[in-house]
Amino acid sequence: MLDNIESSEVEYRRIKSLSKFDLDYEELQEEFRFLVELAAMIADTEISAINLIDNYFQWTVTSQAIKSTQIPREESVCDRTIRSNKPLEIMELDQDEHLKYQGFSKEEAGFNYYLGIPLTLESGDNIGALCVLDKNSKEISDKNKAMLGLVAKEIVNKLELRRKMDESLFSLNTAVKIKNQVAHDVRGPINGITGLAELVESEDFSREEMLQYFQLIKDSGKSLLELTDDILKVGMSIDPAKTRLINLKQLKVKLLKLYRLLAKSKNIDLQIKLNPDKANFTLSKRKLLSIFGNLISNSIKFTPSGGSIQVNLDILNLDKGRFLEFVIIDTGLGISQEALSELRENKLVSSRGTSGEKGFGLGLKLVQEIIQDFNGELNIYSEKGQGTKIEVRLLLK
Known part of the structure; x- marks a missing residue:
């Protein structure tokens, strides 16, 4: 029972880490295409893919040969990769007891060779795998496997950068909204102060000190109004298309x-x-x-x-x-x-x-x-x- 609880807690941390990226899987195709092609060139295989695995499904976000797709997690070879915490190599998929009945290892449409590299975050959580597959038997050198590991790290780095940019943009938008609200709130009283100063100035008061005092109020009010206008312009200049x-x-x-x-x-x-x-x-x-x-x-x-x-x-x-x-x-x-x-x-x-x-x-x-x-x-x-x-x-x- 304890093992099940610990396993659930580990898995929960993993899917929570994946959720922090807030990914729209359809948007990742072009962004990661080059790295997928590079992985296939290094391994000299027919197909390479980036697979991310959530609570129930595997999402193929980028692949050379197939469009973005989803399969149940139970049918995923990469699910075994992320559980192993190290590269997983299967030389004959059709002979593997757990995989020989799956569609990707059957005759014409199937593959014979698989190598998966976990996509590991700094936290140690594996959110998916970079994998390469081929219909023929392969022997990939240790050097090339190490290079594939570097590609996997670069995928994680790009995902992390994407997350940080999204969070920064969200923070910026929030800050701008606050500034806009402050600007609108401040404009009312400042308009009142400026109007009062203009009224006093228009009257023929004899006290020179009074006129000078209200002149300062008017000048200060106008300066603050110009400042709030600048704040509002900054908010308007943000491109709405970038706010997701x-x-x-x-x-x-x-x-x-x-x-x-x-x-x-x-x-x-x-x-x-x-x-x-x-x-x-x-x-x-x-x-x-x-x-x-x-x-x-x-x-x-x-x-x-x-x-x-x-x-x-x-x-x-x-x-x-x-x-x-x-x-x-x-x-x-x-x-x-x-x-x-x-x-x-x-x-x-x-x-x-x-x-x-x-x-x-x-x-x-x-x-x-x-x-x-x-x-x-x-x-x-x-x-x-x-x-x-x-x-x-x-x-x-």
């Missing part, structure tokens, strides 16, 4: 692209609906894919074949402010009251999906933490065997 904005309609399309095929592979009907009146409402997509992706993944894994998943997106104007509402309803296995209680107590919960998948509870715990950072709300309604309904509300600033 998305509207509700685009969010729906993005989620369908990422998860429809995964649902279809289990014969699950995935529907995403939105309030048509709010379709063009624009918001930051920061952390949205991490939150909603984990919830949709959970539903896919714990909904049996022939089931359904419905997602509703809306913008609500409530007393506390404006919220993005995400509601997901599935016909899956449901969650026991005991498991729900443990989740509310911030404990790790583990279970199995409809195909024996592990990891239930980790995705929900991660979502719970991210929503808390957003000052949002998470409500889960479920019973064992009765499906699950989850409501998420995120405060929009």
